[in-house]
Each structure stands twice: as structure tokens, then as C-alpha cells.
Amino acid sequence: MAITFVIVSSKDQLLFEATFPPASQTDETAHLREFILFASLDLLEPIVWSSRDFYLKAIDRFNDQIIYGLVTASSCRLLLVSDGKNEEAVKNFLQDAYELYAKLTMNPFYDPGTPILSTSFQERVQKLGKKYFG
Amino acid sequence: MSSSTSRSSTWNKLGDAAYAKSEKVSADLVALTYGSFVREIIKDYEEPDQVNKELEKLGYNIGIRLIEDFLAKSGVGNCSSFEESAEIISRVAFKMFLGIRATVSNWNNEYNSCSIIFEENPLAEYVELPPEYSNALLYSNMLCGVIRGALEMVQIIVECEFVKDQLRGDDTNEIRIRFKEILQEQVPWNDEE
Numbered sequence: 001m002a003i004t005f006v007i008v009s010s011k012d013q014l015l016f017e018a019t020f021p022p023a024s025q026t027d028e029t030a031h032l033r034e035f036i037l038f039a040s041l042d043l044l045e046p047i048v049w050s051s052r053d054f055y056l057k058a059i060d061r062f063n064d065q066i067i068y069g070l071v072t073a074s075s076c077r078l079l080l081v082s083d084g085k086n087e088e089a090v091k092n093f094l095q096d097a098y099e100l101y102a103k104l105t106m107n108p109f110y111d112p113g114t115p116i117l118s119t120s121f122q123e124r125v126q127k128l129g130k131k132y133f134g
Numbered sequence: 135m136s137s138s139t140s141r142s143s144t145w146n147k148l149g150d151a152a153y154a155k156s157e158k159v160s161a162d163l164v165a166l167t168y169g170s171f172v173r174e175i176i177k178d179y180e181e182p183d184q185v186n187k188e189l190e191k192l193g194y195n196i197g198i199r200l201i202e203d204f205l206a207k208s209g210v211g212n213c214s215s216f217e218e219s220a221e222i223i224s225r226v227a228f229k230m231f232l233g234i235r236a237t238v239s240n241w242n243n244e245y246n247s248c249s250i251i252f253e254e255n256p257l258a259e260y261v262e263l264p265p266e267y268s269n270a271l272l273y274s275n276m277l278c279g280v281i282r283g284a285l286e287m288v289q290i291i292v293e294c295e296f297v298k299d300q301l302r303g304d305d306t307n308e309i310r311i312r313f314k315e316i317l318q319e320q321v322p323w324n325d326e327e
Contacts, residue, residue: 007244106162106260108169109267 003082003133004033005093005125007101008041009113010075011087013124020129036062037079043079044069054098055091058084070094074112076101089132096128145210145222149229152208156230165259172273182270189272190294193279194286201284204230216313217245219290223281224250232256246313250281255300255307263301272296278309289317 007016019030047056048071054132060067066084068091078094090094104121105112115117116122172189179185208226213219224236228250236252259272272278278294285292291314298308 103260106166107262108166108173108260109262109264117264120262 002029002033003080003129004030004037005078005080005097005129006034006037007097007116008038008079010077011113012041013113013115015076015114016121016125018122018129019131020032020099020126022126033065033081036060036065037067037081040067040069040079041077044071048075052056055094057091068094070098072098072101076112086133093128093132097125100124100128142221142225145225146229146235147207149226149235152226153233154214154231155207161233161256161259165257165261168257168276169261176267176271182267186270186272186275189275190279190282193276193281194283196276197278197280197283197285197288200231200280201287204284205288213288216290217241218249219285220248220250220311223284224252227284228252240308248311249297250309250311252307253300258301261301268302272299273301274299276306281309281311288318289319291315291317 003020005018006014009015017034021072036069039062043060044056047059047069054072056069056071058066059069061084062081064083065081066086068080068082069077071129078097079088080094082090100121103112104116104118107118110116110118172185175185175188175192176182179188196210204227208230210222210226213222220238224238228234228236234252234254236250238248238250240251241247241250255274257276261273263271263273275296278296282292282294293314294310296308297310297311298304298306300307
């Protein structure tokens with residue numbers, strides 16, 4: 001099954017979504033993955049307080065799907081759902097994606113907390129996905 | 135030719151020395167400050183052409199002050215030709231104030247117009263233009279104003295414009311400088327007041 005990655009703002013707004021491999025029309029599980037990602041948001045808070053790192057490892061599971069999370073200092077959430085066979089890659093991916101996000105927020109034309117429309121950011125995330133899960 | 139290369143290396147050394155001596159500020163601070171500045175101007179003027187003009191004006195006001203600082207600290211002497219001025223701007227001034235070295239090229243036949251080319255633009259670090267501005271806005275247009283203002287204070291009138299900008303997808307940054315005239319000594323315009 002495909003891997004889905006989302007960025008959710010501190011005010012629970014969806015900023016960015018990517019699927020690896022890139023989403024196709026026939027992908028019927030996309031909605032399910034989105035649903036379980038958002039459901040896991042509720043579990044995040046206690047985990048954030050109990051962890052010293054931004055990367056929170058596995059935060060939730062749904063059948064054979066595992067949800068991984070990374071919460072930035074400004075409590076922006078980077079979540080990823082996968083089948084759990086590539087934990088190390090997920091960790092590295094989220095950390096690299098966090099770096100990309102940090103760079104994006106330095107762009108004077110991007111307002112933090114608004115949906116990410118930058119095509120170059122999309123491309124870079126896709127490239128990262130290919131590197132770690134391709 | 136050999137004398138011109140030796141002069142270039144002297145200028146490079148002057149630039150390095152001036153850069154080493156000058157106080158440094160964080161490049162991120164400059165990039166972010168300039169970025170929010172541009173955002174503000176866009177909010178005020180909306181039209182990209184008008185924004186470009188404002189940025190140029192802003193740069194001009196910086197340039198007419200900066201030239202004094204530059205001549206005092208860099209140790210360059212009088213320039214004997216426009217060619218020399220252009221070289222000094224790119225090798226000494228760019229290095230001193232922006233920490234990068236630019237190159238001068240694309241001289242026209244009359245030797246009164248040239249390009250200053252630089253790969254790295256510290257002002258535009260992190261910047262990505264949104265599609266609605268990517269054709270019209272000259273993000274770093276302030277630099278043109280700085281050059282024009284600075285040269286005007288040493289009696290050289292030029293026109294400057296950005297012809298290539300990496301933010302617009304060009305392979306490099308290029309500022310075209312056109313020499314207009316040398317100002318003759320004259321009574322200051324507000325002498326009577």
C-alpha cells in the first residue's frame with residue numbers, strides 16, 4: 001500500500017499532502033489513510049509532552065498501518081502513514097521533510113499556517129519520498 | 135593584458151581585506167529583513183512595476199550614503215575609466231558589502247555598457263516568488279539603485295537594470311549598467327535656499 005505524508009498546522013489545518021508513489025485516481029485507500037492520519041492527531045498531545053525529541057516514532061496503528069509523527073517547535077505536525085516495514089527510512093524522511101519545511105517558512109512570500117502551494121516544495125518532497133521509499 | 139590581471143588581483147585583495155575588516159551581520163537576518171521589507175512594499179503599492187521602482191529608489195538612497203563608507207574603508211583610489219569603476223564595484227564593493235564576488239562582462243563595442251554577473255544572491259536566499267509575481271517583480275532591484283546612487287555621488291551617471299534573475303528561473307543574476315555621462319562640477323541645486 002502507498003505511503004501518505006501530511007503537514008498539519010498548529011491550528012489543525014491541513015497544509016500539505018503527498019503520496020508515495022504519486023497518487024493515482026484508482027487509489028481507493030487514499031481516503032482511509034487520510035482518515036486514520038487525522039484520527040491520530042488526537043493522540044499526539046500526551047506523546048509530545050513525554051518526548052524530548054521532535055520525532056515521536058510510531059504514535060498510532062490501524063490494522064497493519066502505522067502512523068509516525070514529528071511535531072516541530074511551533075507545534076506544526078508532520079505525519080506519515082505506512083505499513084511499518086521501513087522505520088529507519090520514515091525517521092530520516094520526516095527529519096528531512098522538517099528541514100524542507102523550515103526552509104520554506106524562511107521564504108518571505110510564504111505565510112506560516114497557510115496551505116503550501118509552492119511547486120518546488122512539492123517536487124522536493126516527492127524527491128525525498130523517492131529517495132527513501134522509492 | 136598582464137597589467138589588467140594584476141590590477142584585478144589587487145582589487146580582489148582589496149575586496150577581501152575590506153570584507154575581513156568590516157563588521158558582519160547574519161546573512162539570515164539580512165535576507166529575512168529584506169524579505170519582509172519587500173513584502174511590505176508590495177502590500178503598499180501592489181503593482182509590481184511600482185514596487186520595482188520603489189526598491190530602486192530605496193537602493194538609491196542607500197547608495198548615495200554608502201559610497202562615502204566604501205571609499206573611506208576600502209582604500210581604492212580614483213578610477214580612470216568607467217571600465218575600472220565597474221571592475222571595482224564587482225570585485226571590491228560586492229565583496230565588501232555582500233560577501234560575494236561578481237564578474238564584469240558583456241562589454242559592448244563602445245565600452246559604455248556592461249553586465250555585472252553574480253551567481254549567489256544573499257538577499258534572495260530562501261525566496262521563491264509566487265507565480266503572480268514571477269514575471270514582473272524584480273526582487274533584488276534595490277541593488278540597481280545602490281549602484282546608481284553610489285556612482286552618482288562620484289559624478290558618474292548610469293542606468294541600471296536587472297536583466298537576469300535566478301528567482302525568475304534564469305541561470306544567473308545579471309545587472310546591466312549603461313554609462314550615461316560624467317557630471318560636470320556645478321553649483322549645488324539648492325544653494326539659493
